[in-house]
Amino acid sequence: MPVKNIVVLGSTGSIGKQTLDIVRHFPDKFRIVGLAAGLSSELLASQVEEFKPKYVFSKDESFPIKTLKAKTRFARMEEMVSASETELVIAGLVGAAGLSPILTALRHSKTVALANKEPIIMAGEHLMTEAKRNHGQILPVDSEPSAIWQCLRGETSPVRKIILTASGGPFRSAPLESLKKVSPEEALHHPTWRMGKKITIDSASLMNKGLEVIEAHWLFSMPFEQIEVVIHPQSIIHSMVEFYDSSVKAQLGIPDMRVPIQLAMTYPERWENSDLPSVDFVKAGKLTFEQMDIDRYPCFKLALNAGARGKTFPAVLAAADETAVGLFLKKRIGFMDIPSLVESALNAHNPVKDPGLEDILLADSWAREFTSNKVPV
Amino acid sequence: MPVKNIVVLGSTGSIGKQTLDIVRHFPDKFRIVGLAAGLSSELLASQVEEFKPKYVFSKDESFPIKTLKAKTRFARMEEMVSASETELVIAGLVGAAGLSPILTALRHSKTVALANKEPIIMAGEHLMTEAKRNHGQILPVDSEPSAIWQCLRGETSPVRKIILTASGGPFRSAPLESLKKVSPEEALHHPTWRMGKKITIDSASLMNKGLEVIEAHWLFSMPFEQIEVVIHPQSIIHSMVEFYDSSVKAQLGIPDMRVPIQLAMTYPERWENSDLPSVDFVKAGKLTFEQMDIDRYPCFKLALNAGARGKTFPAVLAAADETAVGLFLKKRIGFMDIPSLVESALNAHNPVKDPGLEDILLADSWAREFTSNKVPV
Numbered sequence: 176m177p178v179k180n181i182v183v184l185g186s187t188g189s190i191g192k193q194t195l196d197i198v199r200h201f202p203d204k205f206r207i208v209g210l211a212a213g214l215s216s217e218l219l220a221s222q223v224e225e226f227k228p229k230y231v232f233s234k235d236e237s238f239p240i241k242t243l244k245a246k247t248r249f250a251r252m253e254e255m256v257s258a259s260e261t262e263l264v265i266a267g268l269v270g271a272a273g274l275s276p277i278l279t280a281l282r283h284s285k286t287v288a289l290a291n292k293e294p295i296i297m298a299g300e301h302l303m304t305e306a307k308r309n310h311g312q313i314l315p316v317d318s319e320p321s322a323i324w325q326c327l328r329g330e331t332s333p334v335r336k337i338i339l340t341a342s343g344g345p346f347r348s349a350p351l352e353s354l355k356k357v358s359p360e361e362a363l364h365h366p367t368w369r370m371g372k373k374i375t376i377d378s379a380s381l382m383n384k385g386l387e388v389i390e391a392h393w394l395f396s397m398p399f400e401q402i403e404v405v406i407h408p409q410s411i412i413h414s415m416v417e418f419y420d421s422s423v424k425a426q427l428g429i430p431d432m433r434v435p436i437q438l439a440m441t442y443p444e445r446w447e448n449s450d451l452p453s454v455d456f457v458k459a460g461k462l463t464f465e466q467m468d469i470d471r472y473p474c475f476k477l478a479l480n481a482g483a484r485g486k487t488f489p490a491v492l493a494a495a496d497e498t499a500v501g502l503f504l505k506k507r508i509g510f511m512d513i514p515s516l517v518e519s520a521l522n523a524h525n526p527v528k529d530p531g532l533e534d535i536l537l538a539d540s541w542a543r544e545f546t547s548n549k550v551p552v
Numbered sequence: 553m554p555v556k557n558i559v560v561l562g563s564t565g566s567i568g569k570q571t572l573d574i575v576r577h578f579p580d581k582f583r584i585v586g587l588a589a590g591l592s593s594e595l596l597a598s599q600v601e602e603f604k605p606k607y608v609f610s611k612d613e614s615f616p617i618k619t620l621k622a623k624t625r626f627a628r629m630e631e632m633v634s635a636s637e638t639e640l641v642i643a644g645l646v647g648a649a650g651l652s653p654i655l656t657a658l659r660h661s662k663t664v665a666l667a668n669k670e671p672i673i674m675a676g677e678h679l680m681t682e683a684k685r686n687h688g689q690i691l692p693v694d695s696e697p698s699a700i701w702q703c704l705r706g707e708t709s710p711v712r713k714i715i716l717t718a719s720g721g722p723f724r725s726a727p728l729e730s731l732k733k734v735s736p737e738e739a740l741h742h743p744t745w746r747m748g749k750k751i752t753i754d755s756a757s758l759m760n761k762g763l764e765v766i767e768a769h770w771l772f773s774m775p776f777e778q779i780e781v782v783i784h785p786q787s788i789i790h791s792m793v794e795f796y797d798s799s800v801k802a803q804l805g806i807p808d809m810r811v812p813i814q815l816a817m818t819y820p821e822r823w824e825n826s827d828l829p830s831v832d833f834v835k836a837g838k839l840t841f842e843q844m845d846i847d848r849y850p851c852f853k854l855a856l857n858a859g860a861r862g863k864t865f866p867a868v869l870a871a872a873d874e875t876a877v878g879l880f881l882k883k884r885i886g887f888m889d890i891p892s893l894v895e896s897a898l899n900a901h902n903p904v905k906d907p908g909l910e911d912i913l914l915a916d917s918w919a920r921e922f923t924s925n926k927v928p929v
Binding site: 325326328329330331332335338405407412415417418419420421422423424425426427428429431434437438441443444445446447448451452453454456457459460461462463464465466 | 702703705706707708709712715782784789792794795796797798799800801802803804805806808811814815818820821822823824825828829830831833834836837838839840841842843
């Protein structure tokens with residue numbers, strides 16, 4: 176593979192940092208064209224120092240743009256992803272902020288490694304259409320859709336069903352009553368995966384699994400009724416596909432986001448990387464499966480429902496959840512207030528059929544405001 | 553897919569009968585060009601009646617060739633597999649008998665669905681060379697190599713290792729001492745798979761797993777040290793592949809040989825067949841893994857050793873085992889005499905380096921005679 180030119184959106188977040196770890200492991204194989212981050216200015220500055228990108232974006236207005244190496248200049252995310260030298264965009268932002276740069280990248284026929292789930296929840300149809308129309312490509316990075324993508328590789332026949340696995344989160348066996356009192360610290364303690372904060376809270380509520388169902392629906396053109404979720408506490412099987420001949424394929428591994436990130440970076444090749452751990456099946460001993468107790472996870476139910484209803488409901492779901500999770504992390508609401516707030520927003524929402532991007536962004540900001548206003552300051 | 557013309561070698565055996573079940577399920581998709589069987593004349597006659605093949609072969613001299621429908625005529629296996637209309641040969645014979653017709657099919661650029669393991673053990677290099685040279689194709693039918701083949705589909709990068717799963721057979725937890733007294737009836741009671749007699753005994757001794765290691769070595773050009781075996785008593789995971797990026801792919805299913813047989817028949821497509829059972833992962837509950845206790849399975853050790861030594865050793869292994877299993881089924885020797893006899897043959901054998909087919913067939917008949925002569929009449 177010749178050197179690949181990469182833009183990393185969200186370079187100071189969990190996905191971004193792991194992406195740069197992989198770049199460090201293969202220094203001759205990747206060139207960082209652009210880095211974009213939110214508020215971690217110090218880390219971003221040191222990344223700029225190390226990788227000397229052509230473009231940098233910081234949301235932080237105090238970012239020391241003046242001290243940058245002469246060769247790095249400030250650029251909007253849309254500019255760096257559409258630059259002619261950019262080949263691959265790692266979409267590792269959190270929440271709706273990634274929508275515009277991802278759409279821009281696809282419109283410029285770039286490959287987008289999609290870790291940032293919310294944009295495809297909000298505007299799945301738009302993303303898929305833009306990708307198709309402009310020969311852009313979306314490669315999944317989230318471990319479950321990456322697993323499905325790997326299982327489908329080389330297969331030419333339709334699929335009977337997708338089986339998404341779910342660890343069940345840290346509260347799988349906790350008494351239902353106790354969930355109201357869960358602290359952010361407890362919810363941030365995921366049993367198997369180390370991830371960013373927002374997705375970790377979403378994993379505890381299983382909102383994340385609901386969002387993945389919607390994501391899989393779009394990425395793999397799969398009707399909702401052909402997507403199943405099964406609880407698999409060990410998170411070794413990352414997801415499975417059942418074909419019409421009853422053959423099932425699964426992708427497995429130690430829970431480590433660097434594996435799916437690296438695959439999206441090296442695709443169609445797979446590269447040896449001694450940093451990545453292998454599964455020892457004898458040591459693992461067993462892989463278990465349980466039915467999902469849907470009453471335990473109201474967020475999951477809300478997501479499925481919003482996905483099936485379509486229109487602007489998924490955008491409201493994603494925005495209300497993002498807002499509610501932010502409030503929970505600031506300890507302004509309880510863990511079980513997350514589904515309540517999301518449900519209120521969905522109930523109060525006036526949906527738009529066949530929404531344009533404008534409608535989606537309006538629904539997004541409406542849901543954020545609605546959700547914030549529900550909580551006393 | 554247009555109608556596919558099929559020859560079934562071993563049509564009255566386990567693989568052959570299941571192949572014909574699939575043909576019955578898709579009557580417009582397959583045409584039986586030839587049927588070949590050993591001694592089950594009555595069943596073969598009824599199959600001829602039903603499928604009206606152009607060619608039939610029976611090892612039984614009393615086969616009522618005269619009463620055949622006018623359109624069916626007697627033919628040697630080599631003739632039917634090389635006939636111009638033949639497209640796919642289901643190689644479902646037991647033991648070395650399949651070698652010559654399989655080689656003939658490959659030389660005539662046919663596709664061979666390989667259930668019959670011994671020929672590739674004896675003459676792996678010859679089979680692979682003939683296939684390559686003549687653009688013949690070998691599609692695995694055995695569940696483990698079929699699983700690996702499915703996992704490799706569409707992948708373009710080399711493989712770190714193949715992980716073959718083994719149920720461990722019916723005696724996985726029996727006291728070692730008790731194995732000497734095992735009856736054919738007990739050994740024929742496989743915990744998860746319903747198969748022919750010879751392969752079921754080989755599965756109980758784990759000779760079968762050793763043969764599969766050699767088979768995988770040839771089919772997937774994989775060095776022996778990159779092939780692992782793990783005990784997986786549920787036989788749901790049929791085998792796995794680990795790539796160099798530490799990603800693992802597995803193929804799973806209810807143990808049912810019709811799934812890999814059908815895939816070899818419909819490849820590259822996969823067809824819906826309501827006869828084939830789906831896995832219910834919640835019902836299955838768990839998949840477990842154990843290290844293989846190699847002292848429990850001397851046949852496995854002998855097979856690995858013969859495979860690694862190469863030359864004519866694998867041919868001797870296969871022939872001595874086939875003979876010993878026959879003697880065990882006739883109750884002329886005990887279960888643990890199988891590895892003893894195979895080991896004696898391997899020790900007494902005078903190997904030929906870079907053997908030609910002639911050398912292999914000589915080693916085969918030498919080993920059969922040697923093994924038979926070891927046992928008092």
